[in-house]
Amino acid sequence: MAYLDINGVVRKFGGLTAVNGITLAIEKGAIFGLIGPNGSGKTTLFNCINNYYPPHSGDIVFKGKSLKGISSHEICKLGIGRTFQIVKPLRRMTVLDNVMSGAFLRKNSLNEARDKALESLDFCELTHRKDMLAKDLPIADKKRMEISRSLATEPELLLLDETAAGLNPREIDGAMKLIRKIQDTGITCLVVEHVMKFVMGISDRIMCINFGREIAKGKPEEIANHPEVIKAYLGEEYAKGQ
């Protein structure tokens, strides 16, 4: 049994089936990339793992435990942290207080939580921003802060939603470095991403989905040259012309 097992997950919205029977297994310590064109169902799948949108059928098993019927906050307690596609900073709290709000999941005293938060901020190279209000951070630092806040909950699996979106090339390099560093501490990462450079650069394995279904799975270079993937992104005729 793999570390995270997703078995035939289906999620519908009204008449639309956003995720239509996705199955995938992630090994401990890996960085797994999830890609697909706009509206292909990536973020929905993500929200299924988190039980933000409970799946209509199928099952998600984390470390041998089914996540069915477990609420979002309990999932975090089990060791699955997440970030958001559109960053959700706690706007009028300082960066340190943001991260402390995460740290309180495992620490009960103020001092322990502060130490944990400072450690996490240091890891994410954000210490110099700690007294700023979260709403005043530039976007790249907001994303870092969100990762830092999530790391403070001591997750074993980290779900990263569009970390590179809106970042400039240098910031993307920085984010890639950070995620590799997170992997080195033994945390498994599931990355949903549009920015190909980013996801191709860090993932051990990638799955491409479209219309809520898997169309390819494999190593980054296999995915980049996979005809189905190219078809999904660039259209059928382009794939033929290659």
Next chain:
Amino acid sequence: MALFGQTFITGVLMGGIYAIIAIGMTLVMGVMKIINLAHGALMMVGMYICLVLFEHAGLHPYVALIPTMIALFIIGYLLQKYSIGRVSGVETIIPESQVLLTLALGLAITEVIRVIFTSNYQIIHPALTGEYWHLAGMTIEIPYLIGFVIATIFVALLHFFLARTDLGQSVIATSQDKDAAVYMGINAERITNFTFGLGTALAAAGGVILMPLFYLYPHVWHPYLMKAFVITILGGMGSTVGALSGGLILGLAESFGSTYWGPQWGEVIGFIIFLLILLFLPGGLKRIIGR
């Protein structure tokens, strides 16, 4: 049986008058997505304008209705343009600062009126006041009946205005998707101001209808603001049909509650309906009746 009939008629007539007050609020809530707590106070201002027109110009309230509505339309438009509209989108620690602003404006307006007219109860006796009509053992007060008719006419006119005119359609479009309305070349800000003015004028109409029936004092609006909320939540935001049916349901519920349970409990029934709808039927009757 006569008691039942009397209760029923009282409920329907009162419900119609509630509906016209609520329809202004539902319109404003539909377009602006905020709760307007100044609605009742603005209605009361309309009543005092009507009082002045009656006492100094000798206009019967049913005649004073039109100038009063115009005055309140202007007041509402300006309030939205220069005060409430200014606060939208401002980030604050306490959310809903627009709602709190309408609350404070309502209090300020009430105080202005209190300073000018004192807290004394006033009542006017225009023609038709206190006249009755007996029918099969039931009594119908004429001003209630006229009020109900006026309210129904306005609700119908509003419905027609919203469904058939470009301006009305712009109001509906803005309430459904403000950005898209701007894409269409609609000046959404002006539509919002207009809607607020219109809602205020309708509230004033409701107030004027009440003039021959009840005492007037600065805090007279309290229960009506509550009823307008109940009806808006009951009928669904922005729905004219919802407001009308919500008004009738509330009027009937209060009437039957008062008759069969005791007058002091009539209002409680309204609030209980309100809570139940909030909790179990978000979206209100609009969800059931479609539009």
Next chain:
Amino acid sequence: MLKVNNIDVYYADVQALWDVSIEVKQGEIVSLVGANGAGKTTLLNTIAGLLHPTKGNIEFLEHDLTVKPNHRRAALGIAHIPEGRRLFPEMTVKQNLVMGSMSREAKAKREESMDWVFSLFPVLKERTWQAAGTLSGGEAQMLAIGRGLMARPRLVMMDEPSLGLAPNLVEDVMKITKEVNSQGITVLLVEQNIMHALRVCNRAYVLETGRVTLEGPGEELLTNARIKEAYMGI
């Protein structure tokens, strides 16, 4: 006709466009292509006036758009068909179309425009009294385009008209685009589906992370290897 000159645009605190310039000439179809998040929609929204450039300006015919209020653009002859269609869901098909013709000139020609739109999209005529929220994806897209045309625009901007549509409907949308263009209306098209976007257009611009990296005739770009790079990151 439309000239965007060196604009920088921020989306909240994120810089979304860097020094972007494009030009659309009378009677053309111009496509904007590029991966998700490249800034295509941002560019359209800026032209539509929902976002404001911090640098540069936008000219349309002889007007400087950057100083016009948003709602004036429709009257100048720009129709924006936004991503996700943004129909008024509880209004009928006809009411939605009417909302498209609110400017003075368009209002005068409302009946005529309505007939024209119905002749372009006969299916909308069948659905006249149906609430827009109950239309299928393809019908909703036609209504969105039809609503845009009701303004009698000189320039139509379409944002991802084929998003979420089945492949055969995507073909239809492209046909409609051509049809609209053949009526003398200039088109600025944003499209994920790169093959369609490049084949239907006269010229195209490729956006990558908020910058224009390539431009040229559609057919030429089709064979350009950089396209794949722009999309696939390698």
Next chain:
Amino acid sequence: MEKKRQWLILAMLGILCIVVPPFMGTYAVHVLILVMMWITMALGWDILGGKTGQISFGHAIFFGLGAYGGGLLFLHWNITPWWGMAAGPVLAIIVGIPIGLVCFRLRGPYFALAMLALNEIIAIVFTNLDTLTNGATGIDCARTWGAEKLPYYYIALVIAAFAIFVTYRIQNSKYGYYFVSIREDQDAAEALGIPTTRYKIYAMIPSAGITGLAGALYMNYISSIYPETVFALEAISIFMILAVLIGGAGSLWGPVLGGAIFAGLDEILRATIGPISFLVFAVIAVLIIMFMPDGIIGSWPKVRAYLRRRKLTTGSEG
């Protein structure tokens, strides 16, 4: 250094509060008692409204229940209403928890409206359940110290200090952090493992309790209560919000300052300009919401920055 200075100022203020009143007139002490009561109420409201972001338009429920806690004991068993200091808050909390369980399902303005409706319902119920509450006639009791004000003042001072202490402890604990997280972004809070509904209830408990405590004080000090005064929608529920708004929500000293200004200004204006005092008040509230929406404490950094800039520019001109 900064912290030390703050403590020093605080200690001095505390000593002033203890030492000075005996030398003041009866009326001044009366105003101070009201100030302390309003500080307590503002702090109570702010735990739920300012920190947790759940705007309640019905906190008079808890104030009134706090007052009736002692009142009912006195009415039915002739027990001194001082026991209301315990009974009142407990009653407020017992009622507050189910209210929270039901109403916290609603977000934003709908929660506010539901609280408003509940406020009216409870006011009507207390007015009409004659056998239980003595109805509209209300409850009268004898004042323990007659016309003497000072003992009441010290009790009010202790209560306000207690409210400040509780708020301070909450702010510097997991609870405070979790409350503010919920206010700022409920989804983000859930993703950080915060059970948001449960923590809203946790916020309701001290909020209702402290507000109830202020109500119990009112019962003992004013010595007569009526449903329409202690459950007043405008004079209690809404004024509580305005008090917090003036001072600044979500902080410790904002509600304290707001409560003090509100009660103090109310009395002073009433004594000086009489009938238009409340109009002035309402206009101040309008202006604050429009131009200083985060209150005095919340907008202070902005005001200070503005003043500094002014000083700099005038300085360079001179």
